[in-house]
Amino acid sequence: MTRAWLCAIAVAAAACGPADRGPRFRAAGSPTPRAGGTLRFAVASHLSTLDPTIAYDEFSSFVLRPLFDTLVDLSPDGTAIIPRLAERWQVSPDGLVYTFELRRGIAFRDGTPITAAHVKLGLERALTTADSPFTSFLGDIAGAADVVEGKAPACAGITADGDHRLVITLARRNPTLLQILAMPFATPQRAEHIARAGDQLRRLPDATGPFELASWDEGNRLVLRRNPHYFDPARAHLDAIVMLENVPRDTQFQLFERGELDSAEQLAAPDYLFVMTEPAWQPHLHRTVVLNAFGSRMDVGKKPFDDRRVRQALNYALDKSHTARLLNGTSVAAHGILPPGMLGRDPELAPYPRDVARARALLAEAGYPDGIDVEYVTARDEEREKVAASLQSDLAEAGVRVRIVLLSWSTYLTAVGQRSGPAFSYTSWIADFPDPANFLEPRFHSRAIKPTGSTNDSFYANPELDALLDAARQELDPERRAAMYRRAERILYDDAPWIWDYHRLTTEVTQPYVRGYQPHRIWLRDYTSAWLDVGPDGAPVPR
Amino acid sequence: MIAAIARRLVWTIVVVWFVVTATFLAVAAIPADPARTLLGPHATEETLARVRTHYCLDRGIAAQYGCWISQVSRGDLGESYRSKRAVTAIIADRIWPTAQLALAAIALQLLIGVPLGIVAALRRGRWQDHGVHLLALLGQSVPAFVAGTLLLYLLAYLWGWFPLGGYGTGGWDRLAHLALPALTLAAVGVAYYARVMRSELIEVLRADYVRTARAKGLPERAVIGRHALRNALGPLVTLVGLDLGVLLGGAVVVEVIFAWPGLGREIWQAIFEVDIPLILGVVLVSAIAIAVANLLADLAGLWIDPRLRAQ
Numbered sequence: 001m002t003r004a005w006l007c008a009i010a011v012a013a014a015a016c017g018p019a020d021r022g023p024r025f026r027a028a029g030s031p032t033p034r035a036g037g038t039l040r041f042a043v044a045s046h047l048s049t050l051d052p053t054i055a056y057d058e059f060s061s062f063v064l065r066p067l068f069d070t071l072v073d074l075s076p077d078g079t080a081i082i083p084r085l086a087e088r089w090q091v092s093p094d095g096l097v098y099t100f101e102l103r104r105g106i107a108f109r110d111g112t113p114i115t116a117a118h119v120k121l122g123l124e125r126a127l128t129t130a131d132s133p134f135t136s137f138l139g140d141i142a143g144a145a146d147v148v149e150g151k152a153p154a155c156a157g158i159t160a161d162g163d164h165r166l167v168i169t170l171a172r173r174n175p176t177l178l179q180i181l182a183m184p185f186a187t188p189q190r191a192e193h194i195a196r197a198g199d200q201l202r203r204l205p206d207a208t209g210p211f212e213l214a215s216w217d218e219g220n221r222l223v224l225r226r227n228p229h230y231f232d233p234a235r236a237h238l239d240a241i242v243m244l245e246n247v248p249r250d251t252q253f254q255l256f257e258r259g260e261l262d263s264a265e266q267l268a269a270p271d272y273l274f275v276m277t278e279p280a281w282q283p284h285l286h287r288t289v290v291l292n293a294f295g296s297r298m299d300v301g302k303k304p305f306d307d308r309r310v311r312q313a314l315n316y317a318l319d320k321s322h323t324a325r326l327l328n329g330t331s332v333a334a335h336g337i338l339p340p341g342m343l344g345r346d347p348e349l350a351p352y353p354r355d356v357a358r359a360r361a362l363l364a365e366a367g368y369p370d371g372i373d374v375e376y377v378t379a380r381d382e383e384r385e386k387v388a389a390s391l392q393s394d395l396a397e398a399g400v401r402v403r404i405v406l407l408s409w410s411t412y413l414t415a416v417g418q419r420s421g422p423a424f425s426y427t428s429w430i431a432d433f434p435d436p437a438n439f440l441e442p443r444f445h446s447r448a449i450k451p452t453g454s455t456n457d458s459f460y461a462n463p464e465l466d467a468l469l470d471a472a473r474q475e476l477d478p479e480r481r482a483a484m485y486r487r488a489e490r491i492l493y494d495d496a497p498w499i500w501d502y503h504r505l506t507t508e509v510t511q512p513y514v515r516g517y518q519p520h521r522i523w524l525r526d527y528t529s530a531w532l533d534v535g536p537d538g539a540p541v542p543r
Numbered sequence: 544m545i546a547a548i549a550r551r552l553v554w555t556i557v558v559v560w561f562v563v564t565a566t567f568l569a570v571a572a573i574p575a576d577p578a579r580t581l582l583g584p585h586a587t588e589e590t591l592a593r594v595r596t597h598y599c600l601d602r603g604i605a606a607q608y609g610c611w612i613s614q615v616s617r618g619d620l621g622e623s624y625r626s627k628r629a630v631t632a633i634i635a636d637r638i639w640p641t642a643q644l645a646l647a648a649i650a651l652q653l654l655i656g657v658p659l660g661i662v663a664a665l666r667r668g669r670w671q672d673h674g675v676h677l678l679a680l681l682g683q684s685v686p687a688f689v690a691g692t693l694l695l696y697l698l699a700y701l702w703g704w705f706p707l708g709g710y711g712t713g714g715w716d717r718l719a720h721l722a723l724p725a726l727t728l729a730a731v732g733v734a735y736y737a738r739v740m741r742s743e744l745i746e747v748l749r750a751d752y753v754r755t756a757r758a759k760g761l762p763e764r765a766v767i768g769r770h771a772l773r774n775a776l777g778p779l780v781t782l783v784g785l786d787l788g789v790l791l792g793g794a795v796v797v798e799v800i801f802a803w804p805g806l807g808r809e810i811w812q813a814i815f816e817v818d819i820p821l822i823l824g825v826v827l828v829s830a831i832a833i834a835v836a837n838l839l840a841d842l843a844g845l846w847i848d849p850r851l852r853a854q
Binding site: 051136219244442448450 | 573574575576577579580581582583584585586587588589590591592593594596597623625626627628629636695696699700703707708709710799800802804808809812815816817
């Protein structure tokens with residue numbers, strides 16, 4: 001009876017559904033960016049803090065980026081370093097000394113000038129704050145370890161030479177330093193503000209960027225407004241940016257369709273398919289290849305994965321076109337961990353093709369003519385479960401009988417990364433900054449093998465690869481670096497510590513009147529330079 | 544009487560302690576490392592070790608439990624791993640939205656459920672009774688995630704009568720935001736109250752004093768209003784007490800679907816993030832709410848029914 005009722009209601013609802021689900025508004029057609037207005041978007045979870053030294057949530061950069069400027073920034077495609085608070089910088093020929101000249105006229109949100117000492121303090125906080133996830137990023141700076149261990153109060157390798165010059169001296173070369181300094185945690189900070197804010201620092205961001213915090217009703221609604229003291233007023237056009245928190249994904253799209261949000265991302269599958277097939281939405285779709293890699297890791301120290309032929313067999317057994325179809329075409333097939341467009345990614349290298357016969361032959365060669373029985377651990381989530389089921393059926397054809405074990409995300413995170421953890425499991429990597437070192441070193445360098453918290457959770461140790469990655473880290477010439485990473489990719493392709501599966505694209509749809517916006521490859525939804533092409537009264541123009 | 548209340552109070556404290564300790568053990572048994580969950584897959588061994596030491600996670604379960612209990616006895620519920628905010632501050636923020644939702648749901652349950660029950664009892668066996676029966680069946684059997692999603696889709700998205708979830712800004716806007724989650728939450732209660740009211744009233748209408756009232760010529764309205772209804776309402780008081788306790792602990796599914804910023808949604812997120820101090824804090828508050836509501840319901844029962852007092 002209940003089911004009959006539900007069906008009846010659903011049918012009635014479908015019959016009453018809106019016939020036209022295209023955009024309700026259009027761009028007004030302004031030739032130049034229009035100042036003013038509020039851009040609204042939503043996220044499915046919540047922010048835990050606005051303290052740049054600690055904030056590391058999935059959504060942090062959406063608000064941290066407009067709030068906090070850094071010495072340098074990454075261009076929207078993630079390939080170039082662009083100046084922000086630093087007007088220019090110089091790297092010594094040996095690659096160990098970085099000298100930054102700060103811009104004149106840069107200020108905190110209350111107009112207090114930003115000096116080199118403030119930048120130094122911001123960086124040192126990442127070294128002295130116990131639960132900062134960014135500590136290890138600064139490990140190559142001279143004297144950083146002493147600060148972390150509490151042996152020195154200040155970092156010897158970071159010096160303020162007057163108000164406008166900052167010198168960073170490295171103990172070891174690190175060609176990714178500029179990219180690290182582009183992360184919001186490297187923003188200037190004031191000791192007075194930190195002391196005054198006390199335990200409220202997480203709610204009181206001392207803005208240095210084009211926007212400042214107007215209000216934050218935690219878990220519900222965060223409002224940014226334009227920072228009147230920002231040095232480059234032409235960079236931001238909006239009066240305000242509103243982020244709604246904890247809005248379920250399907251509700252986000254409904255709000256977007258009703259015109260109550262200006263952008264929607266991470267759409268649920270039905271909404272995604274609708275947007276992809278509705279021509280009127282096509283010009284307002286933004287598809288971005290972000291810095292990630294997905295696949296399945298194998299513990300190369302455990303049977304049967306200790307045999308390279310088994311690992312290769314599994315790579316041959318997987319049909320990547322199945323995954324692509326399951327993900328509605330929001331992925332590209334992977335041949336390694338480096339995503340398209342990344343320095344050192346070898347475009348010549350083709351992903352492992354599906355070859356069941358070859359997979360069976362390799363397994364037989366490795367001493368498993370009857371196939372193998374393996375357990376596959378993945379985290380409970382719609383997408384991961386679908387991908388695991390697809391892998392299970394693909395591998396079965398090659399004689400690999402997979403038993404899927406589902407864990408919660410937190411249990412999964414704890415289980416992998418230690419030797420006693422599962423031998424075969426789902427894995428993914430989302431880079432912090434666009435450099436191959438940020439993919440390859442944490443995942444495959446033997447240095448990243450630790451007793452309980454290995455980011456190299458395949459426990460893959462190859463002296464040849466280690467040497468190559470170490471040499472690439474010391475190499476300052478981008479061409480030669482790229483060649484080294486290409487060789488590293490080749491080694492990993494053959495040794496196959498992962499089943500390389502796919503790189504995920506993000507799809508975002510914006511209202512037709514949102515202009516000047518391009519999702520950032522690293523910071524993703526950075527609306528700093530967006531503007532609203534609406535009517536003179538500030539209201540969107542109906543279509 | 545006072546001894547009975549004192550006994551109940553002591554039991555309440557024991558029950559709350561037991562619930563919280565059981566939760567502590569259950570959370571400790573989860574094979575998930577809060578430090579790892581907090582820092583994510585990029586965390587290095589050194590950072591993990593620093594965070595574990597910072598939150599006493601490198602000590603044994605007994606030491607962690609002792610640490611937590613001594614904190615609680617000082618009125619400090621610790622700080623959330625995720626947001627570094629005092630758990631008491633988070634709960635203080637979240638309890639009012641939950642209380643509004645709970646009170647609105649109970650009001651709806653009473654306002655809709657009781658009249659339906661009365662109608663069903665008075666029109667027993669007729670179409671009105673069957674109608675109420677059907678509604679009750681529907682209310683009790685449709686899970687909140689289905690009812691909530693359907694209400695949200697039809698009344699908010701399609702017809703635009705209500706906002707698409709959220710908390711609103713206060714006043715009428717808050718009421719508009721409250722309507723659908725309260726209705727979803729009340730659906731089960733309405734059905735249950737209607738059934739309880741119906742069976743109680745039918746029982747009471749058979750009682751001797753009702754027959755006496757009718758025999759002495761009282762009009763039917765007075766018989767029902769003054770004699771039958773009053774006696775039939777007793778069990779409802781207990782029900783309201785129990786419901787209030789449960790609802791004050793947060794309605795997880797409804798709060799998540801409607802993006803309502805209450806305790807239910809908070810604990811749902813805390814469990815995902817293995818945010819142990821926050822989980823324990825919310826459980827503590829929920830346990831206290833249920834225990835106290837039970838106690839009050841018992842006391843109200845004593846106050847209403849002289850027969851119980853005599854016992």
